[in-house]
Amino acid sequence: MFLLIGILCQVVSGFDGSMMNGIQSLESWQDFFNHPSGGRLGTMVNGNTIGTLITIPFVPFLCDYFGRRMSVIFGCAVILVGAALQGAAQNFSMFMGARILLGVGGCIASAAAGPYVTECAYPSQRPQATAMMLASWPLGAFVAALVTWGPYNSSLQSSTWSWRIPSILQGFFPLIQFILALFAPESPRWLISKGKIEQARDFFTKYHADGDSEHLLVKVQMAEITATLEEEKAQNMSNIVKWIKSPSLRHRLFICFFVPAMLQLEGNALISYYLHIVLNNVGITDSSTQLKFNIGLTVWGLVAGVLVASVVDKFNRRTVFFTGLSSMCFCYVIWTILSLTLAQQRDFTDKGLSSGVVTMIFLYNGCNIICAAIGTPYVMEVCPYFMRAVGSTIYQLSGNIAGVFNNYVNPIAMEKITWKYYIVWCCYLVVLIVIVYFFLPETRGRDLEDVGEVFGSDVLGGRAAVKKAVGVDTETHYKEKNGFTKEHVEDQV
Template sequence: MNVTEEKDVLENVADGLTVKDVMPKREKLWFFYPGLLKLNIFLLIGILCQVVSGYDGSMMNGIQALESWQNYFDHPAGGRLGTMVNGNTIGTLITVPFVTFMCDYLGRRLSIIIGCCVIIIGATLQGAAQNFSMFMGSRILLGIGGCIASAAAGPYVTECAYPTHRAQATAMMLASWPLGSFVAALVTWAAYYSNLQTSTWSWRVPSILQGFFPLIQLALALIAPESPRWLIAKGKVEKARNFFVKYHAEGEPDQLIVKMQMAEIMATIEEEKTQHMSNVIKWIKSPGLRHRLFICFFVPAMLQLEGNALISYYLHIILNNIGITDSLTQLKFNIGLTVWALVASVVIASVVDRFNRRTVFMSGLSSMCFCYVIWTILSAINQQRNFEDKGLAAGVVTMIYLYNGCNVICAVIGTPYVMEICPYFMRATGSMIYQLSGNVVGLFNNYVNPIAMEAITWKYYIVWCCNLVFLMVIVYFFFPETRGHDLEDVAEVFGSDVVGGRAAVRKQMMDGEKHFDNNMHLETAAAVEQTPTDALTEKA
């Protein structure tokens, strides 16, 4: 194919076709295709990164109900308890400045490997803790490892997933949070109910098992492929193409899905290099990129400021405030809550791509606000009646369950939304910002929540009711809709400050210039060779 024909085909592709237009038709479910099955198994190394966070919150809830843990650490409360809970967050904040460098220069996969190794070490030391300082130090290590792995997980899953699976796969990252929460609740309950109840092993065993899922991730990551977009950015074009052939096209190199993705990704990354997208100053000067940065900061903060932190780390205080003080009852309630959250999150994550992103956010926030208002009213009446009305306590418990299900609606869409609005050279930084913002707000929550809960009890819920209304206003006015766009073409909804995939191809063809290096030029030619021009024109 000569240069003129190549230009004609690329113009047709740029103007009319999307990746979804050229995807092969599959008559069976994805797990019947070896390439997709292997790919989705490997994506677990990113999806399971949130298990550690979910496990940590539920475990800290559970072991606070264990008398052996309370006695060993001299019944921590207030600021001391907040410091112990925040150990994980402190480790995250220490690491945040370095994770962008690691993700962009070491690669997404290697960063996850390093993070999992640190988590395993931290979990082991936490289980062997001899005093407050050792327990705190191990929790800081858990935060360091968790930050590295989680920051790399979002870009890895987003950049590797099959196009029609991208939203669901990335949403499953947050769905894995209640999986960790459920496992931790089950383990702490089993330790309480067994003959370990009076032994320090009742909290040491759950602490050590925090390294179980990272061990699974580590084993998978050692044999998993690297992100094809990272490979292209590093000039390893052939390895990237092999990835798409093997995992997206079931070993068929002539599939249009391979050619289309390679052409779009290479053109987009080359344009981003031309526009110096790695320069942070450019992000501040560009209106569209400032909009993206705002969303990157706001979404994780929003997910922490919905009132869910009360349930995640201080459930025992909430239950105490409504008269449910028995430790075994609290542990059982924690297990039930995590099972419900796990089921709800998996179901919602599976169908999340069928609805507009803004609709999902607004539905979650409004339903949470409704639950919190009822929860607040019932708690106030319950206190007035000296916690003697068991029906009111049951009503509060019901609202907590309903709230947790509604919270999942927002939680599962947060990471997919942030990852898809970020251009390639901004994605690792966007993931870093996600960790930074969420953990800074989490740090605030973990110090303020126990103090406020003990000081003003149910009145503190009013703050969260008002805050949920404020969050809805921000989402309504500042969140653009991104559903239905290819990953390289989401830039279209933010204006023209970043050139999208098809637009990047079109721009190069209209300029009559070749911005690719030699390897990229050869790959672009391969992306259109043997493709009938008439067929592409007809689809366009």
């Protein structure tokens, strides 16, 4: 239950994208803001991103100094203020200011949420728990689609409350996170880093060992984490210059920048924020129909997100990336061909082609979730503890810089060259597949303190500390007992 504090962190982002999609189809919103388009529309959509970019330089300090839990509490409080102001907006400036506040709070809460879930989850359940963070994105999108569609089909259709209600409800899930965080424990790794050893031991005893302080898993985790953090301190790994000088850490830094940018630059922003324009381009212009498509797309995304997150640890990380990217590329190619055929008709007489485009959008969205589900777990795994808050912040920075590009370029490109813009994404997806093949190593099956081995260096003292703590060579012990080598006691438990 307490892990929901972090798992729900993407709800705000998903809600925001779906809500902005939905309210663009509302005449009351269009009339109130004088039918924004092009750069002005891009600025309104980018308000959230602008707030994120403003906040990013301060987030690592907040997460490391005040802790993961307190950072989530503060971030959610800011989101609540932003949601209230957005719902009460009287003009463009007030609406933009509220969206910037939403970005500020969302950045702080999301940056702290990744490390919190990663560091608190039960070891064998960590990949699924962190993958569920991405599943919360379509949850937020689904709720936003419903609360946008509902007022449209009621007496509020012509009232500004048709978009004010969804704006205010953007604070609903952050309110749940805020309340849960008030009673939740802090990350045990953060506690150990601050010298609060007994509090960390109490965490592992209560939440990972069912109250047994002498449990082997408690000894293993305390020994491995303590030794690894001490070694990271000795190597001064909190210094960003260290990342630049070390080849293996440069590799990790590249991954922190590349993966979130990749997940934003897969063509997915077209349906996340500009479904209204995409559907207009294939002849589906009715507002009610567009809102229904938005609801259907978010339901499908929610189901796919939960299913993928539930089984994500059954497959290698690279396999998941390859599957998602290649299937997205296939969907985009078919989508482009169908859009070309529709463009040649010019009058959209063949409704079957329009339905084909919609089908490809749905299939593409499911394929995108396959790839996106492993993004946060993968980045959190490759970051050593003292750079995990920085890595999470870089994740936000890189993703939002890519988001700025999406939100300014996409509406202009869609209006100017329509279906031809899809060709760009077909080609770019091929480039991403090549980069993943050559630069992303496999990390599945390793705990957080041992991932450095796949990069050929870094902090490797955790395993030795485990052997000393439990008084036995764990690999030899499990080989003699079970007939096979088991690298991590955590996995066996």
